[in-house]
Amino acid sequence: MDHPGGQISPSQGKLFQVLAITCGARKILEIGAMAGYSGVWLARALPADGKLISLEIDPHYAKLARATLAAAGLSERAEVRVGAALDLLPGLVSEAPFDMIFLDADKINNTRYLEWALTLSRPGALIIADNIVRHGRTYQNPQPDASSAGAAEYTRAILEHPRLLSAALLSDDVYNGIDGFSISVVR
Numbered sequence: 001m002d003h004p005g006g007q008i009s010p011s012q013g014k015l016f017q018v019l020a021i022t023c024g025a026r027k028i029l030e031i032g033a034m035a036g037y038s039g040v041w042l043a044r045a046l047p048a049d050g051k052l053i054s055l056e057i058d059p060h061y062a063k064l065a066r067a068t069l070a071a072a073g074l075s076e077r078a079e080v081r082v083g084a085a086l087d088l089l090p091g092l093v094s095e096a097p098f099d100m101i102f103l104d105a106d107k108i109n110n111t112r113y114l115e116w117a118l119t120l121s122r123p124g125a126l127i128i129a130d131n132i133v134r135h136g137r138t139y140q141n142p143q144p145d146a147s148s149a150g151a152a153e154y155t156r157a158i159l160e161h162p163r164l165l166s167a168a169l170l171s172d173d174v175y176n177g178i179d180g181f182s183i184s185v186v187r
């Protein structure tokens with residue numbers, strides 16, 4: 001798969017697949033589809049009757065993500081829904097629980113997405129959030145931009161949440177530079 005830039009790295013994709021298979025994921029929720037790159041990695045880890053639902057606010061990206069997933073032969077098990085995630089998430093209650101939830105959209109809403117992720121997941125589910133380090137900006141005081149402040153708030157929330165056991169992994173690759181992502185297990 002070519003790497004179109006601005007998405008997860010291939011090594012992240014492989015790790016996410018290992019995690020999805022290890023937790024027996026049959027239903028995965030992604031917030032932030034963009035071109036469908038991470039969606040392909042995630043959907044490929046699902047069994048044939050599994051389902052990836054990916055939420056994307058930009059109709060152009062949603063169309064692109066659908067085309068990417070179709071080209072990878074994954075249309076049957078991957079669906080892209082268009083809209084602001086906070087508007088679409090309440091409609092997913094009847095389709096819960098999800099086994100794995102990947103947060104990769106607007107970082108300022110990450111703690112709100114976290115609350116939804118907890119509502120929509122089962123015990124043992126994994127919640128992963130990308131771009132929590134942001135070249136170190138997340139750890140500046142004060143954070144220099146809203147996305148870094150959102151990432152800092154999210155990191156505090158997962159560390160303090162009584163229902164989550166969390167770890168953070170650093171990444172430094174040619175795709176995204178110095179960054180990182182968190183993995184939380186729902187207790």
Ligand SMILES: C[S@@+](CC[C@H](N)C(=O)[O-])C[C@H]1O[C@@H](n2cnc3c(N)ncnc32)[C@H](O)[C@@H]1O
Nearest residue numbers: 007008032034037038056057084085104105106
């Ligand atoms: C970092 S990109 C996602 C990259 C993708 N997960 C990957 O690794 O291939 C973030 C995406 O989130 C979308 N987005 C931003 N705000 C959103 C929102 N409120 N609801 C849904 N999607 C949103 C953007 O349009 C963009 O496509």
